[in-house]
Amino acid sequence: MKSIELTPLQPKRNQLxxxxxKIFGHKYRLTKRYQSHLKEFECTHCKKQYTLDGYGHYTPLTPKMRRINEVYENFYITKMSRTS
Ligand SMILES: [Zn+2]
Structure with a gap:
């Protein structure tokens, strides 16, 4: 049986x-701006997604982080609608 060489899922360009x-740092592009001050970014080089943590530092946008952002956003909108 002849084995088929599988092409890697990740193109080599992404690895580069x-x-x-790692050397020059990520090049962040704003992908989403919430009504609250929260923002989401994508690196134009490696296509990884980031958001800002409570200290204003870039942190990888995990599903958990996105959920926190959404909960915070809902909280913010509800609060704003009550005060106005
Ligand atoms: Zn990057």
Whole structure:
């Protein structure tokens, strides 16, 4: 039986970009701006997603982080609608 060589899922360019990110840092592009001050970013090189933590530092946008952002956003909108 002849084995088929599988092509890697991640293109090599992405790996090189990831290395460049390690050296030069990520190039963040704003992808989402919430009504609250929260923002979400994507690195134009390695395509990884980031958000800001409570200290204003970039942190990877995990599903958990996104959920926290959404909960906070809902809380913010509810609060704003009550005060106005
Ligand atoms: Zn990057």
């Amino acid at each position: 970009a990831a290395v460049a990110c």
